[in-house]
Amino acid sequence: MKKIELLSPINNYESLYAAIESGANSIYFGVEQLNMRAVNSNLKIKDIRKISNICKKKKIKKYLTLNTIIYDHDILLVKRILKTCKKYDIDGIIAMDNFVINYSNKLNLPIHISTQLNITNIESLKFYSKYSDVIVLSRELNLNQIKNICSLIKKNNIKGFSKKKIKIEIFCHGSLCMAVSGKCYLSLHTYNSSANRGACKQNCRREYLVKDYKSNLSYKISNEYIMSSKDLCTINFLDKIIDTGINILKIEGRGKSPEYVSVITKCYKEAIESIVNKSYTQEKINDWIYKLSCVYNRGFWSGYYLGQRIGEWTQNSGSLSLKKKIYIGKVIKFYNKIKVMIMLIQSYNLEIFDNIYIIGNKIGVKETKVKKIINKKKKEVSEVKKGEICSIKVEFKVYTNNKIYKIINN
Amino acid sequence: MITIIYKRDKCIGCNSCVLVCPLFFSMSKIDGKSVLLKSKLKKNNYILKNIDNVFTRYLSKATKICPVKIIKIIIH
Numbered sequence: 001m002k003k004i005e006l007l008s009p010i011n012n013y014e015s016l017y018a019a020i021e022s023g024a025n026s027i028y029f030g031v032e033q034l035n036m037r038a039v040n041s042n043l044k045i046k047d048i049r050k051i052s053n054i055c056k057k058k059k060i061k062k063y064l065t066l067n068t069i070i071y072d073h074d075i076l077l078v079k080r081i082l083k084t085c086k087k088y089d090i091d092g093i094i095a096m097d098n099f100v101i102n103y104s105n106k107l108n109l110p111i112h113i114s115t116q117l118n119i120t121n122i123e124s125l126k127f128y129s130k131y132s133d134v135i136v137l138s139r140e141l142n143l144n145q146i147k148n149i150c151s152l153i154k155k156n157n158i159k160g161f162s163k164k165k166i167k168i169e170i171f172c173h174g175s176l177c178m179a180v181s182g183k184c185y186l187s188l189h190t191y192n193s194s195a196n197r198g199a200c201k202q203n204c205r206r207e208y209l210v211k212d213y214k215s216n217l218s219y220k221i222s223n224e225y226i227m228s229s230k231d232l233c234t235i236n237f238l239d240k241i242i243d244t245g246i247n248i249l250k251i252e253g254r255g256k257s258p259e260y261v262s263v264i265t266k267c268y269k270e271a272i273e274s275i276v277n278k279s280y281t282q283e284k285i286n287d288w289i290y291k292l293s294c295v296y297n298r299g300f301w302s303g304y305y306l307g308q309r310i311g312e313w314t315q316n317s318g319s320l321s322l323k324k325k326i327y328i329g330k331v332i333k334f335y336n337k338i339k340v341m342i343m344l345i346q347s348y349n350l351e352i353f354d355n356i357y358i359i360g361n362k363i364g365v366k367e368t369k370v371k372k373i374i375n376k377k378k379k380e381v382s383e384v385k386k387g388e389i390c391s392i393k394v395e396f397k398v399y400t401n402n403k404i405y406k407i408i409n410n
Numbered sequence: 411m412i413t414i415i416y417k418r419d420k421c422i423g424c425n426s427c428v429l430v431c432p433l434f435f436s437m438s439k440i441d442g443k444s445v446l447l448k449s450k451l452k453k454n455n456y457i458l459k460n461i462d463n464v465f466t467r468y469l470s471k472a473t474k475i476c477p478v479k480i481i482k483i484i485i486h
Contacts, residue, residue: 033422033442039478071425073437193477197424201477 004242004272007063007169007250008265012042014258016051017364022265026061027051028094030198030254031081034074035065036116037254038198045084052088065094065254067114069196075099082107092134101131110162112169115139116196118180122152125166133160134167134248139232140180142307143244146170150245167247172238173264173292174252176229176303178204204228205298207317224313233300235288238271239280241305259325259357259405260295262365267291294323325357325405332389334398341398342391345384348406350392352382358394360402367407368394412461412469416446417480419454427481430471434458 007026008019019027029051030036031043043051048064055062064085070078078100085093086107093104096116104111111132118138119125125135137146150168152158160166177184187201188194204227209218232252234241241249249272251264267288274280293300296319301312314320328350333342343350350356352373358366374391375381384390414434421443427435428444438445449458461469466485473481 038422071423071442073425073439074423074442076439077423077442191477192424192426192475194424197422199422199424199477 002247004246005061005248006265006269006272007248008261009174009251009254009256010051010261011037011040011254011256012258013361014359014364015256015261016054017362018258018262018359019265019364020054020058020060021364021366022262023269024060024265026063026091026248027055028063028065028250028254030065032077033198034068034070034077034081035254036067036195036198036200038068040255041198045081048081048084048090049088052090056089061091063092063094063112064090065114066100067094067096067116068198069194070097070099079103082109085109094136105131105161110134110160112136115171116183118183120145122149122156125149125153126156126158129158129160129166131161132166133162133164134169136169136171136250138180139171139176140304143240143305144307146246146305147244154245168245169248169250170241170246171232171252171303172234172241172249172268174232174256175298176232178227178229205314205317224315225317226313228298228314228317230299230301230312230314231297232303233289233292233297234302234305235267235271235292236285237302237306238268239275242272242275256296257325258359259365259367263291263295290322294321296321319410321410323407324410325407327403328356328406329404331358331360331398331400331402331404333400336397338393339395339397340391340393342389343404345386345388345390347386349383349385350390350404350406355407357405357407358398358402359405360399362399363397363402366394366396366398368396411459411486412463412465413484413486414446414449414458414461414469415482415484416444416449416456416458417454418443418446418456420478420480422478424477426475426477427472430475431469433465434469435472 005025008024010016010027010029092110092112094112094114095101096114101111112134113128113132115136119135120138158166184195186203191201193199193201207225211218298314299320328348329343329345331341332344354370370392373381376389423442428437435444446456449456469483
């Protein structure tokens with residue numbers, strides 16, 4: 001069986017380390033304002049070098065997304081970003097604009113054709129294969145269509161820009177758009193805030209009334225958020241997905257938190273490994289689905305992959321996650337030899353047997369259970385409150401100023 | 411008098427303020443973000459002071475149209 005690459009989203013260094021620790025084979029990120037998460041993008045051009053170096057050390061691939069609409073005033077910035085990518089060995093550029101594709105070709109930077117370009121058939125794939133090495137297929141295809149495209153690539157031996165066989169990438173988990181892969185103008189028309197410049201205001205995620213002007217009556221639409229699609233989850237039929245012949249499984253979520261990246265990556269990594277060593281069981285699937293539903297989600301469905309009728313809408317606004325995290329404090333000192341960390345509680349409290357996340361630079365996301373709390377007077381206690389200092393034992397290395405969150409039921 | 415406060419680091423370079431207020435804003439070809447002309451940088455904000463009140467309506471178009479709401483005007 002060929003190797004499947006798991007591609008995780010990152011938006012800061014915490015999620016980068018979370019992805020690496022959870023077993024991602026590659027990561028993708030955007031910089032400055034030219035990516036589809038421009039509004040909550042924390043990374044700048046100068047971060048390309050740092051991220052690239054970290055990934056090289058950890059031996060994973062790194063891709064940059066540069067897939068917004070590009071205007072004339074963006075041209076110099078695009079060139080600067082791409083030259084920096086070339087300089088620091090970024091493994092690929094996820095793009096949709098022809099200028100970005102063309103300029104990357106000039107620099108000999110591999111191109112991933114973004115899902116924004118909606119590749120849905122073998123002929124348009126052939127067209128883009130002249131300029132790219134990876135094609136992200138449209139999210140609206142079903143498994144038979146994907147299988148057909150993959151087998152035609154094999155049969156016709158379609159090669160990419162670098163003369164190697166073209167690779168196919170598809171989304172395996174994360175939010176779905178009610179419009180065809182991001183081609184939506186709702187946000188632009190209502191707020192002048194373009195989704196295609198990474199500033200989507202997510203009108204589709206809200207609840208709406210239909211108003212009859214004649215009678216002045218309003219109708220709630222069957223208690224559903226009729227434009228808010230549930231989230232894509234494929235872990236329960238991942239064997240069928242891999243069977244189609246795809247090469248890269250991509251996780252959506254550059255706008256999400258580090259623990260989201262950690263949990264999703266870990267579950268899909270385990271699932272891929274189970275499929276490879278033939279231990280993919282219903283019991284494991286149930287366990288993964290429980291874990292996946294503990295982080296941000298709008299409820300799960302299989303997207304369009306199984307060819308179901310269009311539309312499974314969420315019943316709620318926001319997340320349906322079973323668990324949530326609350327900030328309680330930070331690490332102020334760590335003794336590596338005895339693996340004890342001193343922490344300051346800045347809000348709420350910490351109780352014995354609480355599950356906590358420790359999130360930060362270099363460690364990503366670590367989860368642990370508090371088995372013993374020692375307070376300032378070196379006494380063992382069952383609870384520490386806001387403003388107090390305490391020490392707890394952990395099984396891994398942490399760093400000063402790592403943030404500590406308590407995991408509670410939602 | 412009017413003061414404009416512009417939080418440039420959050421600009422997504424959509425060009426909207428330049429379309430409605432070309433007298434005060436222009437796109438930078440260097441980093442693709444909007445520039446508040448003749449302004450001074452003070453603690454991450456670009457500030458332009460002492461603008462005549464006749465520009466109130468004109469400038470409020472920019473504050474309204476900005477998708478990330480980073481243009482503020484203060485009328486003294």
